[in-house]
Structure formats: C-alpha cells, structure tokens
Amino acid sequence: MANGRNMAQIKRVRNEILVALHVVYPVAMQADQLLRSLLVLFPTLDFDHLKRDLHYLCEKGYVLRVEAESESATYMTPWRRRWFRLTSSGLEIAEHCVKDPALD
Amino acid sequence: MTRPPTNKPPAVRKRKSKRQSRKTAVSPVRPKPVEKIIPVDVMNKLRDRVEALSEISSSTVKTLDQEFEIEARYGVTPRRLGNYLRKIASADREKANTTEPAAPKRGTSDAWSKKLGAHRKRQASVASILDATFGHLEDCKPELWDRRAYWMLVGLVYERIATNESEIPTDELVTLAKILAESRRIEVKIRETSGASTTREEDVATDGPIPERLADIVRQVYGTTISNKTDTSNSLDETSNGRAPSTNKPS
Numbered sequence: 001m002a003n004g005r006n007m008a009q010i011k012r013v014r015n016e017i018l019v020a021l022h023v024v025y026p027v028a029m030q031a032d033q034l035l036r037s038l039l040v041l042f043p044t045l046d047f048d049h050l051k052r053d054l055h056y057l058c059e060k061g062y063v064l065r066v067e068a069e070s071e072s073a074t075y076m077t078p079w080r081r082r083w084f085r086l087t088s089s090g091l092e093i094a095e096h097c098v099k100d101p102a103l104d
Numbered sequence: 105m106t107r108p109p110t111n112k113p114p115a116v117r118k119r120k121s122k123r124q125s126r127k128t129a130v131s132p133v134r135p136k137p138v139e140k141i142i143p144v145d146v147m148n149k150l151r152d153r154v155e156a157l158s159e160i161s162s163s164t165v166k167t168l169d170q171e172f173e174i175e176a177r178y179g180v181t182p183r184r185l186g187n188y189l190r191k192i193a194s195a196d197r198e199k200a201n202t203t204e205p206a207a208p209k210r211g212t213s214d215a216w217s218k219k220l221g222a223h224r225k226r227q228a229s230v231a232s233i234l235d236a237t238f239g240h241l242e243d244c245k246p247e248l249w250d251r252r253a254y255w256m257l258v259g260l261v262y263e264r265i266a267t268n269e270s271e272i273p274t275d276e277l278v279t280l281a282k283i284l285a286e287s288r289r290i291e292v293k294i295r296e297t298s299g300a301s302t303t304r305e306e307d308v309a310t311d312g313p314i315p316e317r318l319a320d321i322v323r324q325v326y327g328t329t330i331s332n333k334t335d336t337s338n339s340l341d342e343t344s345n346g347r348a349p350s351t352n353k354p355s
Binding site for chain 2: 019020023024027028029030033036037039040041066068083
C-alpha cells in the first residue's frame with residue numbers, strides 16, 4: 001500500500017497516464033486536463049496521487065515536463081497548470097514495444 | 105617361455121543365490137504404451153471420435169481399428185486399443201465433471217473491463233478526431249500558429265471528448281483555434297513593440313483556466329473592450345453559422 005492505494009491501482013493509473021498522453025503525442029497536456037480525463041476511470045483519484053505518479057513517471061524518463069513560453073518562473077507554476085508530454089521511451093512503453101515490470 | 109606353475113587352486117564358479125538370479129533375470133519385454141506407438145495425429149483423430157461416443161463397445165473398437173488400420177499399421181490389437189480408448193474416455197469424463205470455472209484474474213473484473221473498454225473507444229475516437237482536425241504534426245505546422253495554443257486545443261479536445269462531458273461543435277473548435285492563435289499573435293507583437301518581457305500579471309491572465317462557455321473564452325481572450333462595444337452573443341451567433349470570427353484586434 002502506498003498512500004492508501006494498492007499496487008494494482010497505482011499501476012493502472014500510471015498506465016492510463018501514459019495512454020492518455022499517447023493519444024495526443026507529441027502534444028503536451030496540462031495536469032488538470034489529465035486529471036479530468038482520468039476521473040472517468042478512477043472517480044476517487046486524488047490530485048495528489050496524480051502528482052505523485054507524474055513525479056514518478058518523470059523520474060523514470062517516460063514523461064517530460066514541458067515549460068511553456070509564458071512561464072516566467074517555472075517553479076512558480078501551479079501543478080495543475082504544468083504541461084506534460086510523453087518522451088520517446090514513454091512512447092515505447094505505451095505502445096508495448098518495451099516492457100516495464102513496474103507498469104505491467 | 106613357459107609360465108611357472110602356481111599353487112593357486114583352479115577357480116570354481118560359484119552358483120548364484122536365488123536373490124541374485126532374480127535380480128539379474130531378464131524381465132519380459134513390456135509392450136510400449138499405445139500412445140507412443142500410434143502417431144499423434146492419428147491419436148487425435150481417435151480421441152475426437154471417442155469424445156463423440158457415449159460408450160465404447162468392442163464393435164466400435166473394431167470399426168475404429170478397421171478405419172484407421174491400427175493393428176495392420178502399428179501392431180496394436182483391438183483389445184489393447186479398446187482398453188486404452190476406454191481409459192481415455194473415463195479420464196476425460198472425470199476431468200469434465202471436476203473442472204470448475206476459472207477464477208477471475210486479479211483486477212480484471214467485468215465492470216472494470218467494461219469501463220475500460222468504453223474509455224478506450226472514446227480515446228480511439230478522440231485520436232481519430234484529432235487526426236482529422238489537425239492532421240499530422242508536420243501538416244498542421246503548429247509552430248506557425250503558436251505551440252501553446254496548439255497544445256491547449258488538443259488538450260481541450262481530448263479532455264472534453266474522452267470524459268464524454270460535452271460535445272465540441274466544429275464551429276466552436278475553429279473559433280477557439282482562431283481566437284487562441286490571434287491572441288497569441290497579438291501578445292507576441294506587443295512584446296516585440298514594447299521590447300519588454302511580460303509581467304507576472306499578464307501571465308496569470310493568459311494562463312487562467314479555460315472557461316466552459318465559448319462566450320467566456322472570448323471575453324477572457326479579448327477582454328472587456330470588445331464586449332463593451334459589441335454584444336458577445338451576436339458574435340457567437342456569427343461564428344456558429346460557420347463563418348470565421350471577426351478578427352478585430354483589441355485596442
């Protein structure tokens with residue numbers, strides 16, 4: 001259990017983040033838009049959980065935070081308005097070209 | 105040269121005990137099991153035939169033997185064949201009686217798979233809409249009409265349609281795209297002419313959440329100036345007729 005969620009739930013959410021970003025690839029999506037689309041599948045999903053998963057995926061190198069031109073101080077941008085896009089390795093995972101046991 | 109005589113007594117062969125002779129005695133050759141004699145394809149055909157039968161009588165075995173030429177080809181007598189087939193049939197019957205429905209896999213309940221299936225369908229339709237609306241990235245050249253506006257639009261389309269919240273009419277989409285592109289172009293021009301970077305207040309104003317209604321979007325993008333001069337609802341009617349929105353630059 002991590003943050004009140006079990007392993008299966010965590011994996012599902014992470015996978016769905018990749019799938020959503022895969023649909024709009026190579027475009028970036030705001031965290032808020034991601035959350036809204038994920039709420040269809042996970043009605044109880046908390047934004048903090050999504051934030052945690054986005055952090056994880058960024059550290060794994062599957063997702064990349066994109067800084068918009070209008071963001072003068074990037075660290076000041078609220079999380080909900082931050083842009084994220086799939087990286088090439090994230091795309092490979094989303095397309096099942098590469099397997100990651102942490103996301104299977 | 106002759107070998108010198110030895111004092112050793114001549115070797116006497118000992119008789120083997122009963123136990124020893126039993127050990128070394130050649131056991132009678134066990135016949136090969138039927139499944140190893142008959143080729144797999146023939147065996148499968150036989151199994152299929154047996155499955156269809158409710159009882160395996162000796163006449164049935166004879167018929168099968170004649171049909172597949174078991175004795176002639178492989179040397180398996182009809183009696184052996186019959187015994188083997190009966191054994192298979194009873195094993196299959198037992199298996200069928202004891203087989204329980206497989207337990208569902210962890211995390212793949214029906215409700216979840218239905219929900220996921222519906223979501224995947226929506227995602228697929230979003231993907232096709234995005235493809236039809238914007239085409240490939242190279243074709244739509246987002247760098248020409250501002251990267252962020254392009255992202256915003258795509259994200260908006262995905263969010264709205266994937267969540268099945270509401271529909272986005274094509275007119276509204278076109279209007280939104282033009283408004284976003286126009287506003288960004290104006291911003292860039294202002295920056296170029298003033299030569300100064302934007303202040304934090306301006307950023308906050310443009311970074312705000314996208315309103316639900318198009319009228320609110322127009323109001324947010326063009327500010328109060330345009331809404332004071334003209335009625336917003338009129339401009340919306342104009343755009344909903346499929347005509348391009350007025351590209352009046354805010355003063």
